[in-house]
Amino acid sequence: xxxxxxxxxxxxxxxxxxxxxxxxxxxxxxxxxxxxxxxxxxxxxxxxxxxxxxxxxxxxxxxxxxxxxxxxxxxxxxxxxxxxxxxxxxxxxxxxxxxxxxxxxxxxxxxxx
Amino acid sequence: xxxxxxxxxxxxxxxxxxxxxxxxxxxxxxxxxxxxxxxxxxxxxxxxxxxxxxxxxxxxxxxxxxxxxxxxxxxxxxxxxxxxxxxxxxxxxxxxxxxxxxxxxxxxxxxxxx
Numbered sequence: 001x002x003x004x005x006x007x008x009x010x011x012x013x014x015x016x017x018x019x020x021x022x023x024x025x026x027x028x029x030x031x032x033x034x035x036x037x038x039x040x041x042x043x044x045x046x047x048x049x050x051x052x053x054x055x056x057x058x059x060x061x062x063x064x065x066x067x068x069x070x071x072x073x074x075x076x077x078x079x080x081x082x083x084x085x086x087x088x089x090x091x092x093x094x095x096x097x098x099x100x101x102x103x104x105x106x107x108x109x110x111x112x113x
Numbered sequence: 114x115x116x117x118x119x120x121x122x123x124x125x126x127x128x129x130x131x132x133x134x135x136x137x138x139x140x141x142x143x144x145x146x147x148x149x150x151x152x153x154x155x156x157x158x159x160x161x162x163x164x165x166x167x168x169x170x171x172x173x174x175x176x177x178x179x180x181x182x183x184x185x186x187x188x189x190x191x192x193x194x195x196x197x198x199x200x201x202x203x204x205x206x207x208x209x210x211x212x213x214x215x216x217x218x219x220x221x222x223x224x225x226x227x
Contacts, residue, residue: 099161
């Protein structure tokens with residue numbers, strides 16, 4: 001069975017601080033996909049990134065970066081120089097070949113001006 | 114707007130009534146998913162369609178729930194004899210073909226059962 005754990009329920013940072021959101025996953029499949037989604041107060045889930053299990057290369061997109069480590073089954077997300085607009089709930093998710101997403105419980109990030 | 118759309122956005126109903134939600138996926142996407150999200154939790158998978166075929170159903174989908182996707186376009190999710198425990202946000206997502214693994218979500222339908 002697949003499982004995603006986001007141990008941090010809520011995080012508060014002051015604007016311009018860096019913040020890392022943790023994600024640990026469990027799966028028995030060798031081929032799988034990992035995702036991060038953002039859910040702002042408006043409620044709509046916004047896709048941020050997808051990584052394949054065979055591609056451990058880290059990725060940077062503007063102020064966002066992702067660190068995928070198969071050895072520790074982790075897929076962590078860092079926001080550099082956080083802004084108030086980054087305030088949202090962030091979900092890590094996993095899909096195996098069956099396609100459906102298994103989500104973690106989310107981490108609520110509050111960026112204080 | 115070419116994103117996923119859902120209707121209605123909000124639904125308040127009395128216990129025991131039937132409700133139906135609609136999802137219109139991104140037009141070229143052949144895969145469609147329904148999820149349910151309760152307060153403070155991540156979305157949980159309910160069911161999956163590839164074109165018009167319903168290929169997967171979660172154990173969360175009790176006999177009171179039924180989903181359809183006639184002609185492989187829009188989808189409907191019906192809940193019969195609603196219960197207070199059905200109160201949640203119902204999310205629809207769609208996905209393209211092979212190689213496109215990311216799912217794009219609609220705004221959701223928030224159901225409140227009184």
